[in-house]
Amino acid sequence: MILVVQPNATEKEINHIMERVQELGFTPHLIRGEQRTVIGVVGDETRPSGEALEAIPGIEQALRILKPFKLASREFSSKDRVVQVGKLSIGGGSLALIAGPCAVESREGLDRIAASVKKAGANLLRGGAFKPRTSPYSFQGLGEEGLKILRDIGNKYDMPIVTEVMDVRQVELISRYTDMFQIGARNMQNFDLLREIGQTRIPVLLKRGMSATVKDLLMSAEYILAGGNENVVLCERGVRSFEDSTRNMLDLSAVPNVKGQSHLPIIVDPSHATGRPDLIPAMCSASIAAGADGVHVEVHDCPEKALSDGPQALLPDRFTKLAVELRTIASALGKVIPA
Amino acid sequence: MILVVQPNATEKEINHIMERVQELGFTPHLIRGEQRTVIGVVGDETRPSGEALEAIPGIEQALRILKPFKLASREFSSKDRVVQVGKLSIGGGSLALIAGPCAVESREGLDRIAASVKKAGANLLRGGAFKPRTSPYSFQGLGEEGLKILRDIGNKYDMPIVTEVMDVRQVELISRYTDMFQIGARNMQNFDLLREIGQTRIPVLLKRGMSATVKDLLMSAEYILAGGNENVVLCERGVRSFEDSTRNMLDLSAVPNVKGQSHLPIIVDPSHATGRPDLIPAMCSASIAAGADGVHVEVHDCPEKALSDGPQALLPDRFTKLAVELRTIASALGKVIPA
């Protein structure tokens, strides 16, 4: 950490800072500049006591140098992590093509959609049994009944499944059915939930919060990794912005940005990012070209009758066409979308 | 809801939209304009089936007319709600002056700070026992021991207390100690937690999420109100923005904005909004002038030794001076800060 001393600080204040830095277990290096005095602090600033450095009186700015995450960092592991979800590998050139309806609505409905996306080449089936809804009056999901349906249909089509967990009390129940947890954007900083998932060894798809920086996302992954669960796949799904013609703003540069800093795989969800079926295919193609380890697409065969997020679902035919396009791009880049 | 038909829609598509609107239990009114055909939909669009309207093929835009919250709305109750926390009234011209450290760190430390803020005129004592921290390596709070200390010190100085609840499993425990729950920004859309708190009758301070709109905040309040707990106080605490010299951007216009749409009280937390002690006093004054029902300020007598958020805490002396300023402004506006 670098401490910039206030321009009008007295020698006594500077001495106090130097002493306090040592007291906290760090080594200070004083540099007197033309307009500012700065103190280089040697030692691990990510220790809990690091934060206390910033509150010493007489300091104008405290500049952090180290990244606050460790287990999630590229420095911890230079090799790209490959996460195994059932028989599907995510990462290392093997791409996830996740598809399914927003919510599990009925056995017949999910069966039809799964048949279609499986045939198109999707390799991971999604569907919500517990739904986070901004309105208490909206459909909240089928609960355990939805989990059962999802499991059965996954088995029928030989696809691993992913479903959202919202509440620490659901972890045990959902773990009996799913191959992969999803932690939604709204729960990215639900730290108790992260800790609980960290105690399992089930793979988890961790979505970026709507106002989370890339660093925040990696810090949330760190919570799960710190519990011993190494099977974390990140997901960029758009952030809030002033642009009002899309539901969120897809920050696609997060893909290479994460890959430079972390060994974890990252996929992209253009469905929630844009909220617009007319933009989803182009953003899926762009995601693969940007180096993402997969994409996540909501598909529904009758969006106008969907109980949740119908307006943003892709029709099965459009998804089938998209899957062809994605294989073309993946292939041009030397990657594969395993069946 | 108003459905704008795509410019190239066929008569068949328009007929399908009309039929589907009726099927969903609404009455359609067709208006053919010069460049667009629109369909006015009469009926309560906030019903679950309202969302399905937007996904009918052939629709370019669906414009919602009604606010999606009901119990939180001005139309539900034109009279300002006054929330009682112990003997303190919040709302209706009676202002909360909430103060205390970010986290409860020790009995002695909290005692000293409480003595000081009580003397200055604070009327609600805050302190965290369970802390949401972006890093798993930071201090996470004293847990139940912290609750006991907070309760005892509150009693000693005859101040009601408020403390954060992060996990549905903590609700029962915390309810045995606290006078008011706080739901933090990161949990504003933790819907299971909102539902649990809605089942209690304990007052709750609901903080705005970092990327929540005013409407989102009111929808989260709706979850609590829908459970039967009417004792909701909202809290503006800043949102994420591109401005990098403050921790968040304080959206003070949310105060009159909420008051126009809702009967619920709203207070302001300039500590988390700005993260800068040099800006907190001016923003407290501005909050009262804007019509807020109180302010929330972190106070610590030795910020450089605080275990959490030291850099944003106000010193007790500065808080004492601030309390005088706030009483002056409150008084000029015909309001009171009860002791």
Added chain:
Amino acid sequence: MILVVQPNATEKEINHIMERVQELGFTPHLIRGEQRTVIGVVGDETRPSGEALEAIPGIEQALRILKPFKLASREFSSKDRVVQVGKLSIGGGSLALIAGPCAVESREGLDRIAASVKKAGANLLRGGAFKPRTSPYSFQGLGEEGLKILRDIGNKYDMPIVTEVMDVRQVELISRYTDMFQIGARNMQNFDLLREIGQTRIPVLLKRGMSATVKDLLMSAEYILAGGNENVVLCERGVRSFEDSTRNMLDLSAVPNVKGQSHLPIIVDPSHATGRPDLIPAMCSASIAAGADGVHVEVHDCPEKALSDGPQALLPDRFTKLAVELRTIASALGKVIPA
């Protein structure tokens, strides 16, 4: 336009709204709903008098239906526009690969960089002679001397050139040298400049403002088109956001978003969007995959000695490698980057 009447509006107020709508030359259609009365307004709301509708007393909300741009719209021309810059076609499957230094610094320097990017396959040479700098103490460009150098080097390597215009008084001077104007993000709503450029017939690269919506960008294009200059190429270059690890946030969904609404070509500038050479190549690939009509990359052979924006420039070798990657993706999508 749809006018939503305030819930407590009197019959007299409703009558006044109906009359005022007619006075302004529109036809009102009254729909009485369960909770709100709405008035559908038939007529061209993009006329100047349309704005006045919103200010009629008794109106809660005014919802616009039409896009405010005409000449830039897909409805004006369903065919993709191809803009000719010298011998280079931009649009219709022909991609621009724009490269060069941020600023023209010297004849020798530009010659070296141009030789390198030309060899790699760039087809449009960029370089600033007049530079918008946030600090009055930074290098402001070589002015006319820079234009001469750029023109000469463009001729030497048989590449058309593009350079920024910042001031209405420079239009005539720059038009004597350049093949294409660039209007920078900071001037996207410098309406007098847009009007002046609209009077020329020289192609223009119009960059999106840092807080401009896609609609705002198209409205600025409309200013130029309204003057009679049809040779507009749009450029997505990132917008301001809370993410602090990149210079701006690249909104890549703007590419299909613009293409759905407008016939104008759109390219992407990942250099300014990310400000990070490590992210630029992935974002160039993603841009082409998203359907962009080209990319714009800053290249410098000695970034540490660049007089402007050195930290975000790509080295010539990295650019050469990138050009190969882009041709692979373009080819997979059936597009070409003409030499």
Added chain:
Amino acid sequence: MILVVQPNATEKEINHIMERVQELGFTPHLIRGEQRTVIGVVGDETRPSGEALEAIPGIEQALRILKPFKLASREFSSKDRVVQVGKLSIGGGSLALIAGPCAVESREGLDRIAASVKKAGANLLRGGAFKPRTSPYSFQGLGEEGLKILRDIGNKYDMPIVTEVMDVRQVELISRYTDMFQIGARNMQNFDLLREIGQTRIPVLLKRGMSATVKDLLMSAEYILAGGNENVVLCERGVRSFEDSTRNMLDLSAVPNVKGQSHLPIIVDPSHATGRPDLIPAMCSASIAAGADGVHVEVHDCPEKALSDGPQALLPDRFTKLAVELRTIASALGKVIPA
């Protein structure tokens, strides 16, 4: 500046950095930490060569320490600057109450509005003769005829006037009529315009750009000050955000934030910030309580017939009531709104 060396940098690279720092005229101080090597650079980093430091190969991060503005800084002048506009002092406890219509529409209309706001206590009359409009089809202002009317009405009511300048070619013309220039948000980084205004000695109201940080705003002020014009008044008018119920987000903390860093006065414009007459009065009160040197309010006696921005104008009666409220708050804070 602090240069953080990449973790894998070689000794040779570190030596190159040290040499390059010296070559650029700075003195390097090497500190070897546990996980990172950093180089403290002594010297004035705001010199043009400072930027080149960031592009030296082997550097992971370059952390700036100094503020890039000088003449605008508190360190340049610790005393609050008071700007004189005609007989009105802005700053130092004397508050500007700026009012008038968005655009000058007619002599009679402006006369009526001016009579009303003068009587209420406004001390500076505003009105646009040249209007920046997002649509080329909207009313663009009366031009010189508008300036004449504004001047005459200002004289009639003995009020100084302020009007917007958009184009460098208008500076001379407008300077013949106005007491104060306004530079609008869209032109905050129109550097040629800033330079031209810096050559005059006429006071200028410089509005914050819609995506400008506080530092950006002060850098734009620096352009004007560097030209020798010291009469700069800053204006906070809201920035773009995801909140969709207000036109912009008013960043009121910018007021104490600017005052801590700069000696320049700053006022607030809640009309453009919120775009909602129902929020303007509360935000004016909050601005004064936050320490602003004045407020800027659009007033129109018939918003539904205004040619520009009618929906956000306050009615004269509401303004009169507001002026009383503002005097009450100003007086409680020991400040005055001179007649």
